[in-house]
Amino acid sequence: MAGSVHADAPATGLLSTRRLTWKVGGVAIVDGVSIDLAAGEFLAVIGPNGAGKTSLFNLITGLRKPSDGSVSLDGQDVTRLPPHRRARRGLGRTFQSSSVFNALSVAANVRLAVQARRGGSMRPFPLPGRDRDVAERADRVLWRVGLDDRADAPAGTLAHGEKRKLEIALLLAGEPRVLLLDEPMAGVSAEDVPGLVALIRTLTREEKRSVLMVEHHMDVVLDLADRVAVMHHGALLVCDTPDVVMADRTVQEAYLGEKL
Numbered sequence: 001m002a003g004s005v006h007a008d009a010p011a012t013g014l015l016s017t018r019r020l021t022w023k024v025g026g027v028a029i030v031d032g033v034s035i036d037l038a039a040g041e042f043l044a045v046i047g048p049n050g051a052g053k054t055s056l057f058n059l060i061t062g063l064r065k066p067s068d069g070s071v072s073l074d075g076q077d078v079t080r081l082p083p084h085r086r087a088r089r090g091l092g093r094t095f096q097s098s099s100v101f102n103a104l105s106v107a108a109n110v111r112l113a114v115q116a117r118r119g120g121s122m123r124p125f126p127l128p129g130r131d132r133d134v135a136e137r138a139d140r141v142l143w144r145v146g147l148d149d150r151a152d153a154p155a156g157t158l159a160h161g162e163k164r165k166l167e168i169a170l171l172l173a174g175e176p177r178v179l180l181l182d183e184p185m186a187g188v189s190a191e192d193v194p195g196l197v198a199l200i201r202t203l204t205r206e207e208k209r210s211v212l213m214v215e216h217h218m219d220v221v222l223d224l225a226d227r228v229a230v231m232h233h234g235a236l237l238v239c240d241t242p243d244v245v246m247a248d249r250t251v252q253e254a255y256l257g258e259k260l
């Protein structure tokens with residue numbers, strides 16, 4: 001398996017998995033995956049439909065319990081921790097299906113996420129004084145993703161591209177050290193893709209965040225990723241630089257009949 005981590009190697013990444021496995025009815029949906037995500041690294045996870053990419057994310061964030069193997073953050077085993085405890089340790093995730101409250105304003109959605117991060121209640125409207133720093137933090141995050149001019153709009157009225165930005169804002173509100181982006185370009189119109197790619201590049205490279213991203217658009221993957229992990233039938237086929245991965249014959253074969 002080119003460029004990948006040996007299953008017995010110590011967990012050296014900011015985020016590491018070892019022999020991570022999830023079986024359903026005896027079938028391995030995720031099959032012995034060992035990866036290391038270094039601090040400041042951008043690792044893309046690709047693979048044909050049904051390869052197990054979202055399931056791998058679910059195991060890393062704790063939404064699913066593995067049948068075998070481990071997940072560690074900063075060298076600490078978090079395999080048994082529930083999702084909110086992993087989030088508190090710096091693991092943040094966007095979802096393919098939207099996690100936005102459509103009836104609330106864009107700003108109120110972000111304030112809720114900031115409050116949740118600070119261990120506050122989920123009150124949708126800030127109180128004066130005590131919650132001022134929450135509102136200020138939310139404003140900063142909205143400005144950061146370029147949604148400050150849409151702060152008062154109901155979230156349900158946002159266009160697809162704007163909604164993706166709001167999902168990224170909700171993620172940033174949690175102040176994560178490791179960002180898990182699940183298909184950030186899904187549903188985004190072709191003309192909005194470059195803007196969203198530029199935003200993700202700025203948020204990650206300039207601020208040296210570590211990112212694990214599942215994405216089907218290969219041009220986006222090649223544009224952003226330092227390394228690419230390819231999954232097929234639940235297992236890791238290759239994990240290496242984009243050039244090496246694109247030239248790999250087993251990868252071409254895995255994608256047979258699909259556009260790479």
Ligand SMILES: Nc1ncnc2c1ncn2[C@@H]1O[C@H](COP(=O)(O)OP(=O)(O)OP(=O)(O)O)[C@@H](O)[C@H]1O
Nearest residue numbers: 024029047048049050051052053054055056214231
């Ligand atoms: N809860 C479940 N029970 C049984 N099978 C499941 C479950 N969740 C996922 N699967 C199956 O596991 C396989 C991997 O699914 P997963 O969504 O992880 O793939 P993926 O690589 O993210 O696919 P896509 O690119 O289409 O989003 C699929 O065959 C899917 O049907």
